Each structure stands twice: as C-alpha cells, then as structure tokens.
Amino acid sequence: MNDKSKAFFLRAQAVLPGGVNSPVRAFRAVGGNPLFIEKTNGSRVYDVDGNEYIDYVLSWGPMILGHNNPAVREAVLDAAQRGLSFGAPNEYEVKLAEKMVELTGCEMVRMVNSGTEAVMSALRLARAFTQRNKIIKFEGCYHGHTDSMLVKAGSGAMTFGQPDSPGVPDAVAADTLVAPYNNLEFVEDLFKNNDVACVIIEPVAANMGVVLPEEGYLNGLRKLCDEYGALLIFDEIITGFRLGKGGAQEYFNVKADIVTYGKIIGGGMPVGAYGGRKEIMSYVSPSGPVYQAGTLSGNPIAMAAGFAQLEQLDSDELYTHLGKMGEKLGAGLDNIAKELGMIACVTQVGSLVCQFFGIDSVKDYETARGADTALYAQYFQKMLASGVYLAPSQFEAMFISLAHSETDIDVTLEKAREALVGIRS
Numbered sequence: 001m002n003d004k005s006k007a008f009f010l011r012a013q014a015v016l017p018g019g020v021n022s023p024v025r026a027f028r029a030v031g032g033n034p035l036f037i038e039k040t041n042g043s044r045v046y047d048v049d050g051n052e053y054i055d056y057v058l059s060w061g062p063m064i065l066g067h068n069n070p071a072v073r074e075a076v077l078d079a080a081q082r083g084l085s086f087g088a089p090n091e092y093e094v095k096l097a098e099k100m101v102e103l104t105g106c107e108m109v110r111m112v113n114s115g116t117e118a119v120m121s122a123l124r125l126a127r128a129f130t131q132r133n134k135i136i137k138f139e140g141c142y143h144g145h146t147d148s149m150l151v152k153a154g155s156g157a158m159t160f161g162q163p164d165s166p167g168v169p170d171a172v173a174a175d176t177l178v179a180p181y182n183n184l185e186f187v188e189d190l191f192k193n194n195d196v197a198c199v200i201i202e203p204v205a206a207n208m209g210v211v212l213p214e215e216g217y218l219n220g221l222r223k224l225c226d227e228y229g230a231l232l233i234f235d236e237i238i239t240g241f242r243l244g245k246g247g248a249q250e251y252f253n254v255k256a257d258i259v260t261y262g263k264i265i266g267g268g269m270p271v272g273a274y275g276g277r278k279e280i281m282s283y284v285s286p287s288g289p290v291y292q293a294g295t296l297s298g299n300p301i302a303m304a305a306g307f308a309q310l311e312q313l314d315s316d317e318l319y320t321h322l323g324k325m326g327e328k329l330g331a332g333l334d335n336i337a338k339e340l341g342m343i344a345c346v347t348q349v350g351s352l353v354c355q356f357f358g359i360d361s362v363k364d365y366e367t368a369r370g371a372d373t374a375l376y377a378q379y380f381q382k383m384l385a386s387g388v389y390l391a392p393s394q395f396e397a398m399f400i401s402l403a404h405s406e407t408d409i410d411v412t413l414e415k416a417r418e419a420l421v422g423i424r425s
C-alpha cells in the first residue's frame with residue numbers, strides 16, 4: 001500500500017519540478033511512484049504509509065553508520081542548543097577539519113555545502129594552480145552538476161566535450177575533455193594534444209553502477225599527471241570514508257593532489273569539502289588569490305554531525321567488517337544469478353556493491369550502458385514489494401551500513417532469489 005506516498009507525490013508535482021528535488025528520486029528509471037519517507041532507523045527506512053524496508057540507498061551513501069545513529073543525533077541536538085548558524089568561525093569546523101586531516105593525508109581542507117560545490121571549487125583551484133584551462137573527466141563518472149562536469153564526449157576521439165544539459169555553454173563544455181574509464185592510452189593522447197590543468201576521477205566509479213579501476217590504472221593516471229605537470233583530483237565524495245578511513249587514496253595506495261569529499265563527512269547534513277597539500281590549498285582565499293566562499297559553510301550543526309560520524313569511523317575493524325558484509329552480499333547475489341543461469345555480473349569493493357543484469361563484465365560506461373535496465377526495473381519493483389529498498393536505477397550503488405546485520409543480508413538474498421525466480425518464470 002502506498003496511498004499516502006501517491007497523494008504526497010501529486011501535491012509535490014504541483015510545486016516541485018517532477019515532484020522532487022533531485023531527479024533520480026522520481027523513480028523514472030524504474031516506473032511507479034516514489035515513496036515518501038517518514039522516518040529511518042539503523043538499516044531501515046519507513047514510508048508514510050507505514051511500510052518498512054531494508055535500505056541499500058542510505059541517503060546515497062552518507063549513512064554509513066546506519067540511519068539515525070545515536071551519537072550523531074546527540075551531537076546535532078547538542079549543537080542546536082547553541083544556535084543554528086553563526087557565519088563566524090566555530091570550534092566544530094576546526095575539529096572536523098583536524099579529524100579529516102588526521103585520517104585522509106590532506107594537509108588542509110576547505111568546507112563547503114555540497115559535493116557539487118566541492119568539485120566546482122577544486123576545479124577552479126586546479127586551474128589557478130596550473131594556470132591552464134583544460135580538464136579531463138571520464139565518461140560515466142558523476143561529479144555533481146557544475147557546468148564543466150555536465151559534459152559528454154564530442155563525436156570522434158579527439159573532439160572537445162559537448163554540453164550534456166541545455167544551459168551548459170558550448171564554450172564551457174569545450175574545456176572539458178571526456179575519456180573512457182580504464183583507458184590510459186586515451187588519456188595520454190589527450191595530454192599530448194592539450195594543455196591540461198587536471199584530471200578528475202571517481203577512483204571507484206559509483207555513479208554508472210559500480211565500476212572498479214583496473215590494476216595500475218589509477219597509478220597510471222598519477223604518472224601521466226606528473227609527467228605533464230597536471231593535478232590529479234580524486235572525487236572521493238562516495239569513496240571517502242567508505243573504502244576505509246583513508247578512502248580510495250589509502251585503499252589503492254595512490255595520492256591525489258586535490259580530493260573532494262561530501263556525503264559521509266556530513267553525517268547526513270549537507271556538507272562538502274576539498275583538501276590537499278598546503279602548497280595547493282594555500283591558493284584559496286583569503287590565504288591566496290582563488291576566490292571561494294560560503295554563507296553557511298562550516299555550519300556548526302553540520303560540522304558537529306560530521307565530526308561525531310568521523311570519530312566513530314576511526315576504526316580499521318569497522319571497515320574490515322563492512323568489507324566482509326559487502327563480500328557476503330556481492331557473492332550471494334552473484335551465486336543466485338549463476339544458479340538461475342542469468343547473464344549478470346556483480347562488482348563489489350568494501351561496502352559498495354552493484355549487480356548488473358544482461359552483461360557479464362563491466363569496465364567503463366560503454367559496457368555499463370549495455371545493462372538490461374528493463375530487467376532491473378522489474379527486479380527493483382519486486383524487491384520493493386518484498387521490503388528491500390534498492391536504488392531506483394541500475395546505474396547506482398548498493399550501500400551497506402554498520403547497522404546492516406547478517407540477517408538483513410540473508411533476508412535480502414532470499415528476496416533477491418524470489419524476485420529473480422519470479423521474473424524468469
């Protein structure tokens with residue numbers, strides 16, 4: 001039953017474009033009516049019609065400790081007693097920055113309010129630092145909705161990027177060069193033919209489903225950037241504090257020059273950040289010439305939430321456990337598809353999991369795009385009906401939290417089997 005969600009969605013469509021504040025939430029890729037969530041706890045979300053779901057969206061990643069984590073909630077309530085925004089320096093932002101510096105290897109960070117803002121600012125900084133304009137991004141990687149990242153490959157290997165949304169100026173798109181993921185030669189050619197300021201990448205691509213970097217790929221990008229005097233930007237807005245305390249930099253043992261963060265570092269509050277070596281970060285205003293500001297940046301509530309979350313994440317055992325849960329879910333899903341003789345593949349790293357239907361391997365956007373999205377939509381609807389809330393698109397990740405129990409995973413696998421058997425019969 002989702003009568004109340006339906007009623008809210010009708011009201012929403014009258015006053016919010018498409019009824020939502022971020023497109024994927026509208027369920028367009030899977031059909032049907034988006035659920036309006038009333039409350040959350042641990043591994044569960046509850047909709048306004050009183051249905052309960054095991055959640056693998058986790059607010060698109062931030063809720064790594066589980067929903068409504070008591071310590072994060074307490075930190076927010078405590079901070080709120082002192083006022084909601086100061087527009088002035090406060091202790092919370094210093095504590096969160098110190099914690100991030102301690103765990104990530106960045107020497108300095110600047111807090112902003114979203115991942116998009118972090119990326120936008122990191123790109124400006126890289127361009128200023130190198131005094132070059134061109135940026136290399138990868139097809140299928142998402143870096144938020146700043147103009148220079150809403151760009152698709154032009155036709156023909158060497159042509160400049162084209163706007164991927166109306167409203168993105170051709171001139172802006174032309175400064176973004178788009179390469180296929182996991183293809184070093186392509187990037188090298190781009191470097192040979194252009195003055196490149198920076199390469200920006202999701203070190204694990206998690207916005208075209210989950211696509212892993214091939215052995216040596218990230219290191220290869222590191223070397224190319226060094227050779228051509230460009231900066232390497234890791235967009236760790238998903239992988240940061242997800243793959244481990246030190247994120248993808250630590251997991252793959254590759255250092256980036258600038259790293260962007262979001263999602264997990266806010267504990268569920270709207271936060272982003274970018275960081276790197278002091279030499280680079282000192283270019284940021286007011287210590288340097290690169291302008292970047294924010295009325296609500298370093299907001300005490302958001303900083304308190306982020307700090308309370310990162311304090312709890314400062315544990316290697318926690319990530320070992322999350323990795324085991326990821327393996328259990330990934331291997332389980334893979335086995336079910338194999339037993340049923342379906343063409344499918346599972347990608348998994350730590351607590352990031354994805355199952356693609358209709359393809360038996362994936363390495364870049366082109367292979368990911370071959371996935372059977374109609375089958376995914378059917379699967380999604382069956383899972384939802386049986387109490388498992390997956391991302392409403394094939395091209396997203398499943399996120400596992402510390403609150404997901406072994407039983408949650410077992411139940412999920414049982415429901416997945418039932419769903420897929422139902423689809424095949």
Ligand SMILES: *Cc1c(COP(=O)(O)O)cnc(C)c1O
Nearest residue numbers: 114115116142143144237238262
């Ligand atoms: C979510 C995401 C962003 C954008 O962050 P917002 O807070 O939604 O603006 C950027 N990069 C990556 C890798 C993301 O997953």
